[in-house]
Every structure is written in C-alpha cells, then in structure tokens.
Amino acid sequence: xxxxxxxKAISIIPVIxxxxxLILLPLLYIFFLSFQKNDxxxxxxxxxxxxxxxxxxxxxxxxxxxxxxxxxxxxxxxxILISYPFALILKNKSSKVQNLCTKLVMVPFLTxxxxxxxxxxxxxRKNGVINATLQALHITNAPLNLMYNNIGIIIGMTYTLLPxxxxxxxxxxxxxxxxxxxxxxxxxxxRMQIFKNIIVPESISGVFNGSxxxxxxxxxxxxxxxxxxxxxxxxxxxxxxxxxxTARNWPLGSAISIFLILITxxxxxxxxxxxxxxxxxxxx
Amino acid sequence: MKKSFFKxxxxxxxxxxxxxxxxxxxxxxxxxxxxxxxxTTFTFSWYKTLFYNKDLLEAFFNTLIIAATSxxxxxIIGTLSAxxxxxxxxxxxxxxxxxxxxxxxxxxxxLGISLLSIYTLTKLELxxxxxxxxxxxxxxxxxxxxxxxxxxxxxxxxxxxxxxxxxxPLKTFMLITLPIIKPGVVSGATLALTLSxxxxxxxxxxxGPGSNTLPLKIYSMIKTGxxxxxxALSTLLLLATIIILTVSTITQSRKVVTK
Amino acid sequence: xxxxxxxxxxxxxxxxxxxxxxxxLNVLNWSSYIPDEVITSFEKEYNIKVNYGTYSSxxxxxxxxxxxxxxxxxxxxxxDYMVELMREKGLIEKLDTTKITNLxxxxxxxxxxxxxxxxxxxIPFLSTIVVIAVNRENITDEITSYNDLLNDxxxxxxxxxxxxxxxxxxxxxxxxHDMNDxxxxxxxxxxxxxxxxxxxxKAYDSDSPKTFLITKETDIGVMWNAEAEIAREENENIxxxxxxxxxxxxxxxxxxxxxxxxxxxxxxxxxxxxRYESAFDIVAEYPYISPLRIEQKSEVFPGDIFKNGYYVKxxxxxxxxYDKLWADIK
Numbered sequence: 119x120x121x122x123x124x125x126k127a128i129s130i131i132p133v134i135x136x137x138x139x140l141i142l143l144p145l146l147y148i149f150f151l152s153f154q155k156n157d158x159x160x161x162x163x164x165x166x167x168x169x170x171x172x173x174x175x176x177x178x179x180x181x182x183x184x185x186x187x188x189x190x191x192x193x194x195x196x197x198i199l200i201s202y203p204f205a206l207i208l209k210n211k212s213s214k215v216q217n218l219c220t221k222l223v224m225v226p227f228l229t230x231x232x233x234x235x236x237x238x239x240x241x242x243r244k245n246g247v248i249n250a251t252l253q254a255l256h257i258t259n260a261p262l263n264l265m266y267n268n269i270g271i272i273i274g275m276t277y278t279l280l281p282x283x284x285x286x287x288x289x290x291x292x293x294x295x296x297x298x299x300x301x302x303x304x305x306x307x308x309r310m311q312i313f314k315n316i317i318v319p320e321s322i323s324g325v326f327n328g329s330x331x332x333x334x335x336x337x338x339x340x341x342x343x344x345x346x347x348x349x350x351x352x353x354x355x356x357x358x359x360x361x362x363x364t365a366r367n368w369p370l371g372s373a374i375s376i377f378l379i380l381i382t383x384x385x386x387x388x389x390x391x392x393x394x395x396x397x398x399x400x401x402x
Numbered sequence: 403m404k405k406s407f408f409k410x411x412x413x414x415x416x417x418x419x420x421x422x423x424x425x426x427x428x429x430x431x432x433x434x435x436x437x438x439x440x441x442t443t444f445t446f447s448w449y450k451t452l453f454y455n456k457d458l459l460e461a462f463f464n465t466l467i468i469a470a471t472s473x474x475x476x477x478i479i480g481t482l483s484a485x486x487x488x489x490x491x492x493x494x495x496x497x498x499x500x501x502x503x504x505x506x507x508x509x510x511x512x513l514g515i516s517l518l519s520i521y522t523l524t525k526l527e528l529x530x531x532x533x534x535x536x537x538x539x540x541x542x543x544x545x546x547x548x549x550x551x552x553x554x555x556x557x558x559x560x561x562x563x564x565x566x567x568x569x570x571p572l573k574t575f576m577l578i579t580l581p582i583i584k585p586g587v588v589s590g591a592t593l594a595l596t597l598s599x600x601x602x603x604x605x606x607x608x609x610g611p612g613s614n615t616l617p618l619k620i621y622s623m624i625k626t627g628x629x630x631x632x633x634a635l636s637t638l639l640l641l642a643t644i645i646i647l648t649v650s651t652i653t654q655s656r657k658v659v660t661k
Numbered sequence: 662x663x664x665x666x667x668x669x670x671x672x673x674x675x676x677x678x679x680x681x682x683x684x685x686l687n688v689l690n691w692s693s694y695i696p697d698e699v700i701t702s703f704e705k706e707y708n709i710k711v712n713y714g715t716y717s718s719x720x721x722x723x724x725x726x727x728x729x730x731x732x733x734x735x736x737x738x739x740x741d742y743m744v745e746l747m748r749e750k751g752l753i754e755k756l757d758t759t760k761i762t763n764l765x766x767x768x769x770x771x772x773x774x775x776x777x778x779x780x781x782x783x784i785p786f787l788s789t790i791v792v793i794a795v796n797r798e799n800i801t802d803e804i805t806s807y808n809d810l811l812n813d814x815x816x817x818x819x820x821x822x823x824x825x826x827x828x829x830x831x832x833x834x835x836x837x838h839d840m841n842d843x844x845x846x847x848x849x850x851x852x853x854x855x856x857x858x859x860x861x862x863k864a865y866d867s868d869s870p871k872t873f874l875i876t877k878e879t880d881i882g883v884m885w886n887a888e889a890e891i892a893r894e895e896n897e898n899i900x901x902x903x904x905x906x907x908x909x910x911x912x913x914x915x916x917x918x919x920x921x922x923x924x925x926x927x928x929x930x931x932x933x934x935x936r937y938e939s940a941f942d943i944v945a946e947y948p949y950i951s952p953l954r955i956e957q958k959s960e961v962f963p964g965d966i967f968k969n970g971y972y973v974k975x976x977x978x979x980x981x982x983y984d985k986l987w988a989d990i991k
Contacts, residue, residue, distance in 0.1 A: 125571035129486025132479045133542075134494070137501040140539040144516035145504070147523060158981045159750055160727035178989050204416050207409045219413070221647060226420050228643045231600050232620045233636045236628060237423025240430065244878045247426060263817060266864045266878075277419070330507070338509030341602050345624055348864025349823045350991055355511050355603075357988075362515050362607070364720045365984045366727065372519070375512045382508050400506045400547030456701065457713075518728070527730045610733060611687035612712030622715060625868035626692045 145379070152372035160366030170373035179357065179374070186353040189268065190336040193275040194329050197283035200276075201328065204284060205291035206317070220288055227281045235345050238274055239265065242346070266348030274342040279335055283328035286398070290324030291317065326394050334382055354378060424640065431633035448634040455631050461619035462635065468530065468615060469598040472537035477591040479538075480545025484586075485579055487546070488553050489561075502543045513540060514607035521608065528610025536608040537598045544597065545590035552586030685710045686926040688736045689725065691913065692717055692868045693888075694787070695934070696946040703933050709926050717867040718824045719743040726752050731920040735927045738913045741776040742826070744783045745975040753782050753916040760928040763935035768963060771912065771952035775972065783914035784931065785952040787943070790966050791827060791909045793902040794871075794889035796880040806905045807835035810881065811854075815861045820873040820882040823865035825987040826973045827909050828855070831883065834906040840971040843979040848986055855990040865991070874899060885911075886961050887949040901960070903969075910970040912952070 152170055155163040173179070208216050226234060241247045242264040249261040264270060294317060302312050340355030352360075354374065361371030390396070434443040452458070487499065505513055517536050518528075526532055557579065564574045580587070602617045609618055623632060692715040700711050716722045719740050726734065726747070739747055747753045758764055761784065771785040795804055802812065810819060821828055830840040832851035842848070863879050866872075870884040871892040882889070886901070893899040915931045917924060933939055940953045948958040950966060957963065976983070 125575065126486065126490050129482040130490060130492060133483035133486065133502070133546075134498060136479060136483075136539070136542055137498050140517070140535070141501045141504050144513075144520040147519050148512075148516045151519060158978045158984075159746070160724055178985075200416060200419075203412055207413055221651065222417060223420065225640075225643060225647065226424055228596055228600075228647075229424065229640050230617060230620060230636060232602060232617050232624065233427060233632065234423045236620070236624050236632075237427045239624070240426050241423060243876060245876060266817075277423070280420070334507065334509055338511040339603070340511065341606075341621060348866070350859075350862060350865050352991060355509070358511050358515060359606075360988075362518065362728075363724050364718060365988075366720070366724045367984070368519065368728075371515060375515060378512055379508055386507050396503050396506075397547050397550060399503075400544050457697065522728050522730070525730050527733055610729065611689070611714050612685065612710075614714075622692065622868075625717070625866075626715075627869045627872055 148372040148375055151369050152376045154369045156367045156369045158366070160368070162368060170370045173370055174373055174377060182352050182354060182357050185268075185351075186337040186355075189271055189275065189353060190333045192272055193279060193336045194283075194332045196272070196276045197280050197328065197332050198287075198325060200280060201283045201287045202291075205288045205321075208288065209291050209294070209296075216288075216292060220285065223281055223284050231278055232341065232345075235274055235278070235342060238270075238277065238346060242270055242273065265346050266350070268347070268351055270346035270348075271343050271351055271353070274346040275336045275339065278339065278342060279332040282331035282335075286324040286327040286331070287321060288324075290321040294320045322392075323394060323398070326389050326392050327398050330385060330389050330394075331399060334385065337381075338378070424636075427633045428637045428640070431630055431637045433630060436629060448630040449638075451629075452631040452634045455629075457614070458616075458619060458631065458635065461614045461616045464530070464533075464613060465599060465616040468533050468537055469595055471534050472541055472598050473591055473595045475534075476538045476541035476594050477545055477587060480542045480590055480594075481549050481580075481583070481587050483542070484546045484549035484553065485575065485583070488550070488558070502546055505540045505543045506547070510540070510601075510603040511607075514604040517604065518607040528608060529613045532608045532610065533605060533613055533615065536604050537601065540601070540604055541594035541597060544593045545587075548590035548593060549583055549586040552583040557582050684708060684926070685712060686736065686923050686930055687712045687714075687734045688930065689714045689716060689722065689734045690736075690738045691715065694738070694913075694947060694949075695943055699934070699939055699942050703930060703939075706933070707926070707929055709929070711930070720825065723747070723752075726918060732918075732922045734918045735921040735923045736930055737916050737918050738786055739783075739916055740911045740913050740973070741774065742973045742975045744914055744916060745776040746977075747916065748777070748782050749975075752919055754919050754921065754924075755781055756784065756915075756917060757928070758784075761932050761935065763932050766935055766937060766940075766953045766955075768952050768954050770963060770967075774912065776975070777914075783916050784935075786913050786915050786934070787947075787949040787951060788910065788912040788963075788966055789885045789887060789949045790903075790911070790961060790970055791822070791831065791883060792886050792889050793904055794874055794882045794884060794892055795900050795902060796874055796877065796896065796898055797900050798898045799880045804881075804902055807831055807883075810861065810883075811857055812861075815881060817861065817863045818879050818881055819858075819861045819863060820870045820879045820884070821862055821865050822870060822884055823867040825983055827911075828865075828883075829983055829986060830909050830971070830973055832858075834904075834971070840907075840909065841974040841976060843976050843982060848982060852986055852990060859990065871895075885949070886959055887947045890948045890959060907969040907971055910966050910972055 151162065153166050153168070155165050155167050155169065157163050208219055239246070243249070244261045246264075248264060249258075252258045253261065264273070298316055299312055302316055307315070337353055338355040340353065340359045343351055343353045343356050358371050358374050358378070361367045361374065429441070431448055432444050432446065433441050434445040434447070435441070487495070514536075517539060521528060521532050560578055560582075561574055564578050565571070569577070600617060602621060605615050605618055606621070609615065620628075620632060623629070686709050688711055690713065700713060703709070704711055716725060719742070722737060722739055723743060723746070726737065727750070737753070739753075744753070764784070767785065771788065772780055777783045793804060793810070802809070802814070804810070829851050832854040833840050833842050833847055836847070836850040836854050838847040838850060864873065869888070870882050871888040873879045874882050874892040875895045882892070889899070889901045893901065915934075917927050921927055934943070935953065937953065937955050940951050940955050944951050944955070944958040950957060950959050950961055950963050952963070
C-alpha cells in the first residue's frame with residue numbers, strides 16, 4: 119500500500135507543481151498585471167484600473183489587431199491551398215513515396231527557423247535572387263517589393279508554418295478509405311462531388327487542427343514580422359514585445375496578452391465544437 | 403499522362419518552396435564575398451572561420467546544453483505524469499488536465515512574457531537556469547500528449563493483472579508500462595528536443611547575460627549583418643539532421659525486414 | 662543510449678561548473694559598437710569572461726535594466742538623456758574615477774555636459790550625430806533638409822533609425838520645433854510630418870541601416886554618422902549630408918549598473934577601452950567620434966558635433982506621449 123502511494127506521489131506531484139508554478143501562476147500574474155497602472159519608467163503602480171483595456175480598444179491598437187488577423191487568415195488559407203492538393207496527389211502514390219515525402223517536409227522544419235527566414239531575405243530583397251532572376255528572364259523590368267512589407271511577412275509565415283498544416287492534413291487524407299472513392303467513381307460521381315462529399319468531410323478535422331496550429335502562431339511570431347516587415351509592419355506579437363521590452367508598459371502588454379488568450383480560447387472552443395480533439399494538437 | 407505530369411510538377415513546386423531558402427544558404431556558405439549578395443568565388447574558408455567564432459560556438463553549446471537538459475527532465479516528468487494522470491484520481495485533476503494544454507495552444511509570446519513576469523516577480527536572475535526552466539515549461543505538455551496516445555485500455559488491464567500478481571507499481575511501470583509506451587516517450591522526447599533547439603520566442607524573453615542561444619545569436623546577427631560562417635554552421639547542422647534521419651529510416655526499415 | 666545520456670549529463674555538470682567561475686563581466690552595449698577582437702583581447706589579458714549582450718535603443722536598455730534583477734549587468738552604455746534618467750531612478754552607480762587610470766586620455770570638450778555636469782556617473786565612450794546618407798547613383802536631387810525627404814519620388818526608398826526619440830526629434834526639427842518639445846501642438850505637427858513620410862520609408866532599422874544602402878535596398882538613409890561612413894567605404898557614390906535644421910547628438914557613456922556584481926572587472930574593462938590603442942581599434946572598425954585624444958577616423962571633427970547639434974533630453978513622464986506617438990506612426 120505504501121509503495122503504491124509512493125508511485126502515485128512521484129507520478130503526480132511533479133505535474134501538479136509544474137502546472138501550478140509554470141502555467142497557472144504566471145498567467146494569473148499577468149492577468150493581475152493587466153489591471154495595474156504603470157509609471158512610464160517601467161515601474162508598476164499597484165492600483166486597480168481598467169485603463170489598459172480601454173487603451174487597447176484605441177484605434178492605433180485596433181488597426182494592429184485587424185492587420186494581424188488578416189495576416190493570420192491569409193497565411194492559413196495559403197497553407198490550406200498548398201496542403202490540400204499536396205495531400206491528395208500523394209494519396210495516389212505508394213506508401214513508400216508518402217513516407218519519403220512527409221519526411222522531406224519535416225527536414226527543413228528541423229533546421230533553425232531564423233536561418234531559414236534569413237534565407238528569405240537573400241531571396242526576396244531588391245537585388246535578391248528572385249528579383250535578379252525575374253529581371254534576367256525579362257519577366258519584370260523593375261525589382262518587385264517583396265519584403266519590408268506585408269507580402270514579405272505573409273511569405274515568411276506561410277513558409278514557417280506550412281508543416282503544421284501539411285502534416286495533419288496528410289495524415290487525415292491518407293486515412294480515407296480508397297474503396298470509398300472508387301465506389302463513388304463507379305456510381306458516376308464527378309471529381310468535384312467526390313471532393314465535396316467524401317474527401318472534405320473525412321479530412322476536415324485535419325484542416326481544423328492545422329488551421330489552429332497555423333493561425334495562432336501567425337499572429338504572435340514577432341521575429342518574422344520584425345525581419346521581413348522592416349520594423350514598420352506590426353502584428354500583435356510585436357505589440358506585446360514592444361510593451362515589455364521597449365515601451366516598458368508591462369500592464370498594457372499584459373492586457374494585450376490576456377486579449378490574445380481570450381481569442382485563443384474562443385478558437386479552441388470552436389475547434390472542440392467542430393469535433394477536434396485536444397490531443398491531436400500536440401502531436402506532430 | 404499529362405495530368406500526372408502536372409501533379410508531379412505541383413509536388414516539385416511545394417518542395418522548391420520548402421527547400422529554396424535552405425539551398426541558397428548552403429550555396430552562399432561557399433561564397434567568398436561577405437555580403438551574401440553576389441556569388442564571387444568558391445571557398446571553404448567560412449567553415450574554417452566558424453571554429454574561431456567564439457560567440458557563435460558558445461551560443462551553439464548553450465543551445466545543446468539547454469536542449470539536452472530540458473529534454474531529459476521534461477521527458478521524465480512528462481512520461482510519469484501521463485501514466486499518473488491515467489492511473490490515479492486526485493483533487494483538482496480536471497484543472498491540471500486543462501492547464502497542461504495551455505502551453506500547446508496559447509501563442510508562445512504569451513507564455514514567454516508570463517514566465518518573464520514571474521521570474522522578475524520572484525527575483526530569479528535571468529540566465530541558463532531560467533532558460534532551461536522555460537524550455538521544460540513548454541516541452542512537458544507535448545511529451546504528455548505524445549505518451550498518452552500510446553496508453554490504451556489494454557495497457558490498463560495488463561497493469562491491473564500485474565498488480566494482482568503482486569508487482570509493485572514501480573516494478574509494473576518499469577517492466578510493463580514503459581516498454582509499451584516507449585514509442586510515445588521517444589516521439590515526445592524528439593518533439594521536446596526539436597522545439598527546444600529551435601525556440602526563439604520564449605528564449606527571447608527569458609535569456610540573460612551569458613546565456614545566448616543559437617537562435618537568439620542568429621537573430622541578433624540577422625539584424626547587425628550576418629557573416630557566411632553562420633551559413634556554414636547551418637549547412638553542417640542540416641547535414642547532421644539528414645544523416646540522423648537517413649540512419650533512423652534505414653534502421654527502422656531493417657527492423658521491419660527482420661521481423 | 663544510456664551512455665549518451667550519461668555523457669550529456671556529465672557534459673552539463675562540467676560546463677555548469679565552468680560557468681560558475683567568478684571571473685566574469687556582464688556587459689550590455691549597443692549593437693555594432695565594439696569589434697569582437699577588442700573584447701577577446703581584453704578577455705585574454707585579464708582572464709575575465711565577458712558576457713556581451715546588445716540592445717538597439719536607449720528605451721530597450723532601460724527596459725532590460727529595470728526588469729532584470731539588480732546586479733544582472735555590470736557595464737552599460739546609456740546615451741546622454743538616459744544617463745540622467747537612470748541616475749534619477751537609481752539604476753546606475755557613482756563612479757570611482759580613481760580606478761580609471763586613463764581618464765587623462767579624454768578630450769575635455771566632452772566632459773561636464775548638461776546630463777551629468779560633474780561626470781560623477783558617466784564617462785563618455787563614443788559620440789555620434791544623425792546624418793542623411795544618399796546614394797548618388799540613383800538620386801541626383803539636391804538634399805539639404807529633412808523636408809527634402811518628403812519628396813514623392815522617394816517612395817519606399819528611405820531607411821530610418823528605429824529609435825523613437827531620434828525620429829520624433831527629427832520630425833520636430835523639420836517642423837520648426839525644439840527637438841525635445843512635448844507640447845501637444847508640436848507633437849501633432851511631428852505626427853503629421855511622419856505620417857506624410859510613411860510612404861517613403863521602406864524600413865526602420867537601428868542595428869545596421871548601412872546594409873540597406875550597401876545592398877541598394879534603399880537609396881537614402883537617416884542614420885548614425887559611422888553607419889553612413891561605413892556604407893561610403895563600400896560604395897563611393899554615397900554622399901553624407903548634414904541636414905540644415907541641425908542634427909541630433911548622441912554621446913554614449915560608460916556607466917556601472919547599480920548593485921553590479923563585478924565592479925572591479927568593470928573598471929578594468931572601462932580602463933582597457935580607454936587605452937589609446939583600444940579606442941583606435943574601435944573607431945577603425947566603427948568610425949564614430951571618440952572623445953579620446955586620438956586620431957579620428959570619422960570625417961566629423963569632434964568639435965563640430967556640438968555646432969547646430971541638439972541633445973535628446975530627459976522628458977520624464979512625458980515619455981508616455983512619445984511612446985504613444987511612436988506606436989501611432991508605425
């Protein structure tokens with residue numbers, strides 16, 4: 119009996135301590151901070167206030183929220199548009215090819231994401247590889263503005279987050295029973311009908327899963343906006359980073375974070391309503 | 403015939419998109435010019451200068467230490483927790499079960515600033531310790547989730563049987579549970595390792611003096627001007643990744659054959 | 662597998678112990694400011710390990726110092742107005758100048774400035790002014806004033822420093838205000854000016870604006886003098902212009918953070934950087950204006966930085982308005 123308790127203790131106590139000290143308390147603390155005042159030198163004045171929440175509905179910040187949402191949505195849609203055909207084409211290949219291709223999707227993902235983002239600078243800048251190639255082939259006359267703007271950010275986000283869409287979508291699409299599609303074909307269903315009535319319903323969970331794992335980082339990855347946006351295009355991530363690391367307004371930064379948590383929870387609730395499982399989000 | 407041609411082109415385009423920035427970096431690691439703009443002449447010299455770039459190497463070793471430590475600790479805690487949460491009921495379990503998903507779903511930046519705030523509040527000095535702690539914080543849930551996928555009803559009944567035969571819980575865990583959940587533990591550990599090696603956002607907020615990690619170092623170098631020895635280091639790391647993946651694929655397929 | 666894990670654990674313990682060695686120095690400095698070789702030779706000479714971190718603006722420095730535990734950093738390099746602010750907030754310590762033997766290397770011109778009249782808390786390290794760099798291959802118009810940059814022809818063709826006080830200060834100068842004006846009218850004028858400028862700005866960058874000119878990403882840049890001079894070394898068509906309205910002066914100083922743990926090492930470091938040879942190595946790589954009596958590498962004559970130059974001043978709690986304006990125009 120005693121031994122039983124010992125194992126219970128060593129298997130349960132660490133996770134309790136962990137989830138309380140490293141998850142619950144930090145989040146409760148920033149929730150608390152979001153209702154405090156700041157003294158403009160970086161100090162916190164412990165006085166209850168709603169100022170921070172009024173500040174974030176100011177036009178300046180609302181614009182950033184809207185732009186982030188737009189960037190997040192465009193990135194997610196682009197990822198879906200790339201991943202769906204990719205998964206569907208691979209579905210007809212042998213499992214060997216499927217395995218190889220999913221591994222090949224993983225490889226870039228295992229190298230440093232910043233160095234890959236840097237690779238995009240070399241490609242996208244005014245005298246970069248893409249512009250040089252386009253001009254050499256006489257496709258364009260003047261260099262295109264591919265970075266230091268929203269286009270650059272969207273390319274960078276789509277690139278960095280694509281595996282999060284491809285992998286769940288592939289595993290969902292690969293699981294669809296081929297005989298189901300064959301049967302539909304025999305019954306004279308068009309390709310569109312097959313896609314709409316069989317493939318989409320059978321793989322939609324992968325789309326939801328991928329969308330969540332793409333959209334949420336896409337509004338927070340400040341370093342991509344920073345590097346490919348030239349310091350003038352801000353997303354919510356930059357806003358929070360600036361409040362904490364330059365504007366010294368932790369309460370305001372906390373309020374924006376709480377707002378972001380709220381958005382996340384709403385999205386997760388929708389995901390669960392649509393039948394998504396939480397455990398699928400953590401697996402790769 | 404034509405259709406399958408276009409299909410293959412599409413797959414090729416996706417891989418071009420995924421590999422283009424990496425190929426560019428590899429090419430420029432052999433470029434004599436420092437600016438990464440024009441390709442002048444072929445050289446291996448950046449691979450040599452790399453070994454004299456003290457800051458870059460130090461950041462690289464810091465990253466390895468943080469990744470190894472946080473992976474070991476989070477794998478141990480995560481595995482035990484997954485088993486414990488499956489086996490036992492206790493007060494507040496439902497809350498804990500909700501909490502562990504938070505690091506997976508909330509934006510990393512929120513976790514980063516909340517950890518920074520709590521470190522500041524408790525006057526913890528930012529450095530290697532806080533970095534390791536933070537990496538453990540975001541890795542554990544991924545390990546738990548990944549181990550849970552391998553815990554099945556069958557496992558529970560085998561454990562029951564072992565208990566009836568008088569095996570202690572620890573013995574049951576070591577001899578029965580662990581071998582069964584091993585694939586989940588391995589994939590959880592791999593995930594924790596990859597996440598830690600590549601983490602930018604959380605490290606950005608929780609690093610202190612003398613605890614630069616490779617991603618942070620590269621971030622600051624991108625801003626001040628990258629030298630091609632970074633390309634050289636990335637090329638070597640990429641090579642290592644590909645070798646490890648190939649070896650693991652080969653050994654896996656061999657196992658299948660011998661079975 | 663077990664062996665690998667054991668190896669990693671041993672490695673960790675070994676390196677962990679190594680990190681504990683007492684002889685360290687935690688430096689927080691501007692990016693692109695001291696060549697690595699200078700730091701390395703200091704480390705070798707004194708057997709002190711320097712943990713070197715960087716920041717890109719005074720505001721970032723202030724945030725880092727005020728949010729980290731006291732004693733995290735030893736030597737920091739705040740600019741003029743930030744010295745005053747940090748002194749008021751008790752973030753820097755009084756210096757013991759008897760420990761700095763090379764004090765006599767300083768050019769008195771740089772001492773006793775308004776922000777620290779008796780140099781009790783700060784000793785000048787390097788100074789710089791804001792200039793306009795123009796690539797004459799593509800831009801032939803006459804440019805003498807900040808207002809000339811509003812030209813529609815320069816759409817998406819200018820890089821600015823990512824520094825709120827400098828950029829807002831510049832907008833204030835361009836709209837005939839004092840560089841440190843905090844009145845609502847002045848700030849509104851500055852905001853309007855910057856919003857008009859927005860279409861021409863390709864990027865904000867403080868860490869390496871020179872790269873934009875060198876790689877021809879933009880043809881115009883508003884940047885620190887040394888950045889512009891390095892760009893000109895790479896491309897002789899770059900012209901450096903000293904704007905008519907005047908320029909922002911920035912004097913960056915050695916300061917010791919309050920409750921610094923390695924004070925002795927900090928003095929050794931400061932003294933080392935104040936040697937003529939070190940100072941020369943620094944300006945040879947980054948041609949800022951050294952307050953030491955050495956042969957300057959910059960074309961700006963030390964005495965000239967004060968002519969038509971303005972300091973960014975400590976504006977206390979009005980910083981909030983600047984923070985807000987900065988968020989608005991970005």
